[in-house]
Amino acid sequence: MIREIVENKAQVEETCTKAYEKAKAYQDKLNAVITFVDPKEQLENLPEEGLMRGVPIALKDNVNTKGILTTAGSRILSNYVPIYDAAIAEKLKAAGAVVIAKASMDELAMGGTNKTAYIGPCLNPWDTSRITGGSSGGSAALVASGVVPMAIGSDTGDSVRKPASFCGIVGIKPTYGRISRYGIIPYSSSLDHVGYFTRSIEDACITLQVLAGRDDRDMTSSYREVPDYRALLNADMKGKKIAIFGNVLDAIANENTKALFFDLVEKLKEKGAIVDTFYFNEDLMKAMLPTYYLIANCEATSNHSNLDGLRFGVRETGASMEEIMTNSRTKGFGPLIRKRFVIGSYGLFEENQDKLFRKAQKVRRKIVDELNVCLKDYDCLLAPASSTIAPRLDEASGDELSDGYLVAENHMVIGNFSGYPSMTVPMGFEEGCPIGVNLTCRAFEEDMMFNIGKAIEEITGYENLIAEVK
Amino acid sequence: MNYIVTIGIEIHCELKTVTKMFSGAPCSFGRKANTCVNEIDLGHPGTMPCVNQEAVAKAIQACTALHLEIDPLVKFDRKNYYYSDLPKGFQITQQFHPIGRNGYVTIHVDGESKKIRINRIHMEEDTAKQFHLSTKTLLDYNRAGTPLIEIVSEPDMQSGAEAQAYAEAIRQTLYYIGVSDVKMEEGSMRCDVNVSLRPEGSDVYGTKNEIKNLNSISNIGKAIDFEVERQKKILESGGVIEQETRRYDDKTGETILMRKKEGNVDYKFFPEPNIFPIRLDAEWIKDIQDHMPELPEERMARYQETYHLNDHDIHILIANKEMCQFFEDAMQTSSNAKGIVNWLLGDVSGWLNKNNASIETCNLKPEALVKLVKMIDEGKISSAQAKELVEDLMAGKDPEESAKEKGLAQVSDAGALEALVQSVLEENPQAIEDFRAGKDRAVGFLVGQVMKKSKGQANPGLVSQMMQEKLKQYQ
Numbered sequence: 027m028i029r030e031i032v033e034n035k036a037q038v039e040e041t042c043t044k045a046y047e048k049a050k051a052y053q054d055k056l057n058a059v060i061t062f063v064d065p066k067e068q069l070e071n072l073p074e075e076g077l078m079r080g081v082p083i084a085l086k087d088n089v090n091t092k093g094i095l096t097t098a099g100s101r102i103l104s105n106y107v108p109i110y111d112a113a114i115a116e117k118l119k120a121a122g123a124v125v126i127a128k129a130s131m132d133e134l135a136m137g138g139t140n141k142t143a144y145i146g147p148c149l150n151p152w153d154t155s156r157i158t159g160g161s162s163g164g165s166a167a168l169v170a171s172g173v174v175p176m177a178i179g180s181d182t183g184d185s186v187r188k189p190a191s192f193c194g195i196v197g198i199k200p201t202y203g204r205i206s207r208y209g210i211i212p213y214s215s216s217l218d219h220v221g222y223f224t225r226s227i228e229d230a231c232i233t234l235q236v237l238a239g240r241d242d243r244d245m246t247s248s249y250r251e252v253p254d255y256r257a258l259l260n261a262d263m264k265g266k267k268i269a270i271f272g273n274v275l276d277a278i279a280n281e282n283t284k285a286l287f288f289d290l291v292e293k294l295k296e297k298g299a300i301v302d303t304f305y306f307n308e309d310l311m312k313a314m315l316p317t318y319y320l321i322a323n324c325e326a327t328s329n330h331s332n333l334d335g336l337r338f339g340v341r342e343t344g345a346s347m348e349e350i351m352t353n354s355r356t357k358g359f360g361p362l363i364r365k366r367f368v369i370g371s372y373g374l375f376e377e378n379q380d381k382l383f384r385k386a387q388k389v390r391r392k393i394v395d396e397l398n399v400c401l402k403d404y405d406c407l408l409a410p411a412s413s414t415i416a417p418r419l420d421e422a423s424g425d426e427l428s429d430g431y432l433v434a435e436n437h438m439v440i441g442n443f444s445g446y447p448s449m450t451v452p453m454g455f456e457e458g459c460p461i462g463v464n465l466t467c468r469a470f471e472e473d474m475m476f477n478i479g480k481a482i483e484e485i486t487g488y489e490n491l492i493a494e495v496k
Numbered sequence: 497m498n499y500i501v502t503i504g505i506e507i508h509c510e511l512k513t514v515t516k517m518f519s520g521a522p523c524s525f526g527r528k529a530n531t532c533v534n535e536i537d538l539g540h541p542g543t544m545p546c547v548n549q550e551a552v553a554k555a556i557q558a559c560t561a562l563h564l565e566i567d568p569l570v571k572f573d574r575k576n577y578y579y580s581d582l583p584k585g586f587q588i589t590q591q592f593h594p595i596g597r598n599g600y601v602t603i604h605v606d607g608e609s610k611k612i613r614i615n616r617i618h619m620e621e622d623t624a625k626q627f628h629l630s631t632k633t634l635l636d637y638n639r640a641g642t643p644l645i646e647i648v649s650e651p652d653m654q655s656g657a658e659a660q661a662y663a664e665a666i667r668q669t670l671y672y673i674g675v676s677d678v679k680m681e682e683g684s685m686r687c688d689v690n691v692s693l694r695p696e697g698s699d700v701y702g703t704k705n706e707i708k709n710l711n712s713i714s715n716i717g718k719a720i721d722f723e724v725e726r727q728k729k730i731l732e733s734g735g736v737i738e739q740e741t742r743r744y745d746d747k748t749g750e751t752i753l754m755r756k757k758e759g760n761v762d763y764k765f766f767p768e769p770n771i772f773p774i775r776l777d778a779e780w781i782k783d784i785q786d787h788m789p790e791l792p793e794e795r796m797a798r799y800q801e802t803y804h805l806n807d808h809d810i811h812i813l814i815a816n817k818e819m820c821q822f823f824e825d826a827m828q829t830s831s832n833a834k835g836i837v838n839w840l841l842g843d844v845s846g847w848l849n850k851n852n853a854s855i856e857t858c859n860l861k862p863e864a865l866v867k868l869v870k871m872i873d874e875g876k877i878s879s880a881q882a883k884e885l886v887e888d889l890m891a892g893k894d895p896e897e898s899a900k901e902k903g904l905a906q907v908s909d910a911g912a913l914e915a916l917v918q919s920v921l922e923e924n925p926q927a928i929e930d931f932r933a934g935k936d937r938a939v940g941f942l943v944g945q946v947m948k949k950s951k952g953q954a955n956p957g958l959v960s961q962m963m964q965e966k967l968k969q970y971q
Contacts, residue, residue, distance in 0.1 A: 090542045098541065110535045112542060211541040215769035244544050245771055325769055328576050331585020332539040336635075347580035347633060374576065374764035383766060 027175035027490060028229045031081045032122075038080030039069050045082035046126040049173045055495055058148045058158075058167040060087045061095045061128040068124045076122030077236050083118065084127040084168045084177035088135055088211035091115050091128065098211040099131040099143040099161075102339045102358025112209025113241045114178065114220055121236040126174065129164030133360050134330060135180055135213040136322075137161050138188055142362050147419060150192060151493035152459045156416040159189035161213075162221070166193040169223040172492035176233050179221045182213045183318055184411075184438035186221030187464055190450040191411035194460025194491045196224045196479065200234060201470050202445025203248035206241030214325040217318070217442040225490045227480045230449070231255035234472060250470055258473045261480040264298035268465075268478070269400050271409035272305040277433035278413040283461060286454035287410050290463060293485045304400045304407065306393075311433050313389050318439045320373050320386035327370030333358065394444045397466075401446070406465045406478055409437060411450040415459035438464055447472045451479050452488040460491070498696040499731065501724050502704075503653035503689060505716075507666055508644050509676040510622060510684040511554045517621040517643035518545030518588060525682060529636040537641040539583030544770045547572070551643035552776070553784050554675040555595050555619050558645055560785050561669045562614055564596030568776040572619075572768040577761065580633065581623040583640055589620035591765040601669065602793065603661035604811075612662045613650035620644050645676075651690070651701070656720035663687055664713050665792075672817060673789045680712050691720055693727045693737070702727075702737060707751055709743035719744035723751050795820065803833035812841055818856040819845075826862040835869040843883065847890050859892030868895040875908045875955050908955040910962075913946075916954060917962050920945045928970050939963060 031041055042065040049059055065082065072079060085091065088098040090108040092115075097103045111119075118125070133142040140163025141147040148163040150156040151171035158167050162179025166189035169177045179186040181199040190197020198221055205220040212218050220237065224230045238252040270291065278284055295301055335341035335354025342357050344350035359367070373382040400407055413434040441448030446469050453463040463482065467475040483489050513523055519536035536543040552570060559566050573591040596617040603610050622642040627634040647666060653659045667685060670676045677684040692704035705727070707719050722744075727737055742751040790798075792814050799810045813820055819840060826836045840855075844865070848855060868889060871877050877885075881904045888898035899905065907913060920942055921928065931938040939960070946959045 088542075090540075096541075103541065106541070108535075108542075109540065207542075208544050209542040243546055245546055324766065328574055328586050328764070328766070331576060331578060332541065332583060334578065334580075334585065336580060337538050337583065338540065348578075351578055351580070371764070374766060376762050376764070379764075379766070 028078060028081050028232045032079050042069055042082045042124045045173055049127050052171055052495055055154055056149050056151060056167045057146055058130050058164040059127040060097055060130050060145055063094060063125045063127060065124045065126050073122050077232055079122030081123050082126045082174045083123045084129045084165055084174050085125055086131050086162050086165045086179045087128040088180055089115055089178055090209040099133045101144045102333050104144060104340060106339050113206035114237050117236055129168055129177060131164055132161035133363055135161040135182060135185060136366055142360055150416050151495045156418050159192040159416060161185040163189050166190060166223050169195050169225060170493045171495050175229055176222060176224050179223060180210055181219045181221040182217045182322060183442060187411055187438050187450040190223055191462030192416035194452045196230050197450040198222055198230050199441055199448045200472050201447045203246050205237045206244040206247045208241055208243040212329045214322040217322055227476055227483050231259055231476055253473060255473060255476055259476055259480055261484050263294055263481045266299045267404045268299050268301045269304035269404035269407050271407050272303040273311045273433055274409040274437045277430055279430055280413050282456050283410050283413055290453055297481055306396050310393050310396060314439055315432050315436045317386045317389045320382055323366045323370030324373045324383045327367045390443045397440055397444050401468050405474055406467045408465050411462040411464040415456050415461050441466050447475045449475055449479055451482045452491055499693040499728055500696055501654050502651045502692045502701055503659045504651035505649045505659060505662060506688045507647040508686040509670055509678060511551050511643040512676055513548055513550045513643050515548055516641035517548050517551050519641050523642050524638055527638055532638040537637050545588055547771060548643060555645050556781060556784050557673050558670060558675050559596030559617050560788055561673050561791050562599040562601055564599030564617055566781055567593055567595055570774040570776060572771045573765050574768050576764040581626050587620060588768055590618035594618035601665045603665050605657050605661050612652045615648045615650050617645050617647050656717035659720050660713055660717035663716050668792050672792050687716060691723045703739050706741045707744055715744055715746055718749055719751055722749060805837055809837050822855050822862055826866050830866040832869050832873055839865055843886050847886055860890055864889060864895055875906055877904050877906050905953055906955045907950055907953045908958055913954060913958055913962055916946050916949055917966055931967055932970055
């Protein structure tokens, strides 16, 4: 879609204006946008050339945009107008992309439902009684509903790949360091990745081309050269080795999901893929979620210590500086955030660090070691991205300690633990709602990931799926 | 009872770098408030730290000068606490892996030399500056993010004098290698002193008190002397020392309680996730160490060896890097080191102090001082006459010219002096008699008469020599 828009130079203005208007028109139904950005000025200042020239896009609202409200879905930042652009905002602008919306998200990107956004939940374009998933729910909804062909998200646990599954689109989380995080309001620095949504693998290739590359402002960004992903793209599966994530399939109760998955696997085999099942140590599997929560919450509580109402953000009154800080933080955050900060703080206490934070990091390493064993022999690790289609808005989140939840719903954090590239591609439907398949590859092998993704896309035919918003 | 005093010192020094520790904003002192800041210094959401290579190089220079071992794997940690001067809600520091460990500095107190061990040097960033007014607090973020090194001593000092000498030695070393401005009054060097007392014979340290707010080297000694007496009084009256943070009030010369310490604050240190460990290139470190500026102790040795100056002169000279530079410039053309030093430390320093001036900004040029010393050495003017030239000299005038203007010239011509000597002898027969009677001071009297007759322009050395010679005939 991106290529068509860029090539159709004469209609660029119309395309962007339409996207902007469509986003507005859908707002009542989807509640996907926190701030609408009028494309007019950007259209007047488009570069002559660019891989995304004139392509309307949305940014998750934790991507800093100079002069444009950026809230990270939190009340405490509900008046925050950044004084600088995120590195990727600069890159997208240079490539000619036109921002039409700042998309809704779970507060500070913590959450998997998009229900904790301070503007209220974002709704699934396929069925507005269902959630989009989170935390990048607004971005996912805007891509799935056909408003924009690409939207930026961020992925700390599975915040791009889970909503991609629930919304029937492609969700990409490249290798840690592939895209600069400078200017992305963080959640957990060692797990945070810039990710994005598209409706085709080709668009995913073009977008990574634009976003990837070293940025001196992010010391964790990679110096590695950025290959021409689109030129490398082919769907040839001959000899590709795929490991099915055995523990995850065992933990999924939903027969339809499994049927869709194994049907896909059969077709990959027909295309020449070699497929085996790989089992991780089950204890490590069950440790994944607690490990994730500890590391993420510990880093988050520190990362968000700057939100004190003093220099920016919503400031509450108080008799002293300390009181201002305390009041601003107490009123500025939702209950889930406060809970996570408490957990994170507890995990960082000197007397707790050994048995909590540092232990979590050791477990993280062990999990990555297992993944390395797997990816030494296989080109990718494959599993359903979720066990079911998107839950309904009022559905309870379920027993967080059941195997089904621990393993089936949270295995994608393995991509964040390792930093390896991971993506979700649509795999099928149930009750008219989509569900995706997830694959994780070796570090910096995005080209391999795209090729397998392309093969899946060819098998399913789910290229450019657009939900009809009702 | 006698007590053993134990003192440890933590020194924070701002590194003299172009930009900040983790951001590209300029480092500054005395600039308009909040003009040297960017989004990183203000702790805006989404910002990330980028390590300043120049700061690391300066830290390595400091470590090298103070004999610390360098850890080639640079790591940073977060120190988490909420305070209004801390923009991010955490400070990036090096808690677990300081850049330098196990060094020392040599101090000289009462003619004794002593090695004070340094436990560690680590890099970190400075906080914003707060100005508390009666109804509000103002914040200046220009200082936020300025690179700092913290130098932590072992508790090796036992008196205010030693502590003062230690701080001075650190100050002088860092000043020499140019890594910091080390101005205590401006806060580019800050000392926190820990003092504890224990009874002689005990090997258990007493409870320590920390003294902050020391704004000069001499206040370190004064504060410690006061604190030692204060603690001694408490102990001698059977009291118990509580762990406290105190500040020094230089008006009253006393230390004042700031807060009692109730347990240690938990800073929840953990490794900074946005800075991967950086492996320093061994060649790069070596290159920095091979190109170190001369250290004070090296310069001392060189001055002893090359110029044969005495310890006293060397110590005073060394303390002023600019004066040293002037001295060395002068020594390019002078052969009388002692003469130059005497003038620099004597009349020149006196004039500078009186006029609140400094050697590097005054009008005196090394060549002029060299010329003046040479004029004295060659007997063209006397030392006494030279002193009359100080004002002109400091105003930048050529000493030869101003001597001429003032009509100052020393008569060293043998014929002219001979005539003077002869006439004085003729006019003072009584003095000759005295001399013959063995009264030595008669010689001095006669020389004095010659000087008087010459209006002070006769070369006193030559006159004296001549007079002795002449008087021999009367013996």
